[in-house]
Amino acid sequence: MATPPKDLVLVGGGHAHALVLRQWGRAPMPGVRLTVIDPNPAAPYTGMLPGHIAGHYARDAMMIDLIRLARFAGARLILDRAVGLDLTGRRVLLAGQGAVGFDLASIDIGIGSGLPDVPGAGDHAVAAKPLGSYADRWAAFVARGLPRPRVVVIGGGTGGVELAMASAFRLRQAGCDPCMTVLEQAPSALPGVGRGARAALLSRMEALGVRLKTSVHVTGILPDRVVLTESEVASDFTLTVAGAQPQAWLSATGLITKNGFVTVGPTLQTSDPAVFAAGDCAHLSHAPRPKAGVFAVREAPFLVHNLRAALSGAQMKKYFPQRDYLKLISCGDRIAVADKAGLRLQGRLLWRWKDRIDRSFMAQFASL
Template sequence: MQALPPVRDLVLIGGGHAHALVLRQWGMRPLAGVRVTVVDPNPVAPYTGMLPGHIAGHYAREEMMIDLVRLARHAGARVILDRAVGIDRQARRVLLAGRPPIAYDLASIDIGIASGLPGVPGAAEHAVAAKPLGAYAERWAAFVARRLPRPRIVVVGGGAGGVELAMASAHRLRGEGAEPEVTVLESGPAALPGLGDGARRALLGRLERMGIRLLTGTTAERIEVDGVVLDGNRRLPADFVLSVAGAQPQGWLAGTGLQLHDGFIVVGPTLRSSDPAIFAAGDCAHLAHAPRPKAGVFAVREAPVLFHNLQAALAGGRMHAYRPQRDYLKLISCGGRAAVADKFGLRLEGAWLWRWKDRIDRAFMEKFRDYPGMAVAPPSRMAEGLDEILSGQPLCGGCGAKLAAGGLEVALAEVPAPRRPDVVSGPGDDAAVLRSGSGLQVLTTDHLRAFTQDARLMASIAALHALGDVWAMGAAPQVALAQVILPRMAPRMQAGMLSEVMASAAEVFSAAGADVVGGHSSVGAELTIGFTVTGLAERVIGKGGARPGDVLILTRPLGSGTILAAEMAGRPVPGLLLGEVVAGCLAQMQRPGGAAAQLLSTAARAMTDVTGFGLAGHLLEMLAASGCAARLRLDAVPLLPGAEALAAAGHASSLAPANRAAAAPRMDLPEGARAALLFDPQTAGGFLAAVPAEAAEALLARLQASGDPAARIGELVEGRPWISVSA
């Protein structure tokens, strides 16, 4: 059944625990007519409960990360990987750091807190804040990898979080064979405020037994590259300074005009702020009706109420009230596999408490491993052959939705040869070539079925993809016409999406030296974006012209089709955070290729862009046009991070089997995931060029110096069109 058109926009600002649980629930109980967007600068979000265990070495990084990209796919939400920096409440727009604002009808904020030292000189440059957690985990991993024999750690903040992370740090470093010196600084008269006497005594005893020094009534006055200057001008040497100095609100909230308490958003029992169109949850919110300390347990328990109330606000209905518990069980890990519990002033400690905490944390993260699918019942009766199509892999987006080479060759065989004298070449090359005055004009068209709901991002990639054919011919882009199919939605949302597409495309073409001069739009089942592009050249570089002895240069790594197919499938892959793999892939696809093509065009005898038919298919086109063969070194072919692991796990684009069927009969090919990626369809892929051997090294050096991960992947040899691939 066709999806119902959206008429309202819900924007979730931040990927905190409450929002993660809302997205999980939304995937199981969506509200028809709502477009959900999650905005976060990172594709993954850390779970706070596992952070000390990760620092101590008990959990791998991927075990404590919630994959927001996979989660959004489950919820049917679009992801915008950017940082919110403000809200225009009058226009109902969320302001972003790296792109134009996005509209909302209803918004919710769950952006957590910071724990830095904003008033301490040198802290921003030389200290690490425990929150945001993701950056801290990365900095810590890099520090551990240095393997210092006597690392000196200073933790600024003697609350439960600081003490817990100090013990975790000491445990991890001792496990690595080091002899760490760990010091905890507490500005107050006593450490661990807010804990009961029993838990405090237990934790202080643990610190003493682990040799961790505790300095109370001590303030960090300045952070230097190799130490902390304390009050009284004392100096404490340090190799790693961690700030866990209390909860600080995100600074941009002050400019929203919302009612705040100490910088945090004031909400009532329904989690609604002073603006009825904005909700807030988690640590960034202040519960005016029942103030509580900043703790992840409240964000988790707010989630069901937030989910219900967001849907009630969008569809009409009675809202629920959130009533937080008066006290909650605090389980504080002690570096090793032991923990201390605090509730009602009792003292409990031991390995069994760590095992209990471990079960709680793993159970929470299990909610984000596998998501229940939405089964669609097949029709009771169907024509013969329909079941075969329905049982296949869902159609990929991007160049993975391209018609297979076999069907395309049959269709093109019916196209008559050009008769006009100003048509130099027609079908068969990357672009048609026309005579234009004393020079040449190239003409190409391309479109992509959307693989992301972010229309602005999709338009940017589609524009760069279309430009690839012009650049591959050695031409300078001239003009572009847009062809846009918009999905059904409320007229104002449709107009907004078209504006996003055209503005994003105009930026790309303008940067390439081309003008957008018009186009055509229509309404259809899904977002599809295409462009017809012209370019000008004194001479063009085709697929023919390569000679035996030429070197093959590939400017970009392969794997985008496999990565996008894996994201569509949404299944977890052990050892990988799919969201980070997808984010890396999208970043590459947004990189313009004009500069690389221009460098190659100074020496290339033949060139093409690597797109839908994969590296093998496009190389065979070059060989057929040039009348020679190629030797390819598989280990020299660059791959996107995560692509080989995904291929090994069985992920592949829906076009890959047809690409293999068309190319493999003309190849000597080893088996394995790496070889399979030679047939992977690329979207906004790199350029494949045949260059004289004597020019190859200098070209490679210039390409790599400009930021292109170009590689020499093989050479051309005498023979019929054939690819010999060595492992």
């Protein structure tokens, strides 16, 4: 009797899993049946999101075609949302199609940036992550052509500042005179950014007319304004980029988690050796790092090697992320700021460098 195939199930189409699929298509593993589960037929490359919001890239330019990628990898693609894991029965539970059995599974489902505890956020604000309807709602808002649109970005980290500048640039290009405000709860914005890069980014924000309000606490969001503890800010479009929100079902899986994120060790295995996790949904217990796409990309070679090793009994490799990395932060116009070792570097050359990096990443999937 023939030996039945082993089932490897990738939950989510995040950056790490996209690279795993590409590598798997180049070197498939005999005797393994590969399945990918994602609610959407395409997954966004978040590195190009600010450029899309600014109008530099069409939406298709930043989307990874999961249908084509799955076909290249010889994988089955299930367009559904995972809502749980049955670790005892070795099943991934789905929102609409029952369950999918696995011998080995990996989770790469990203994060959210909504504010579930703020009244009105779900109804009157748009979350930057997951992409969801953000791109569509932003395009519709720009098309309204308001002469003085009021946009509020909640979250003064790198992501919030980058998207605020992208939004300001896009609206100015559309002939509008935007009133842009970034709200940050902490005493200062851009935590974790070096002194030189921070100064450059604050200068670019000022040049684009983006106001920054720090030490504020959002207590509610209404259709036309954001309510703070002691004041209000008028808003026609409210975007939430504050913090990183894990998907709620992860905490109910029985896997060990840290603040809702799945805990993994150096091999990217969770507390259940048959389940791996990568990208923003994972917490690196041995080397905690901020949520950033660069780590998902660099985890991918280790993830694909260790998945093969787990299926074949070979030795696994250990992933240790770098402590610091070069950040190229776009500033609305085709200008970028580099953050590395406290230096202050900015200009169009850096934007072209970032553009080349981003296009090269996407080219991996366009040529399949």
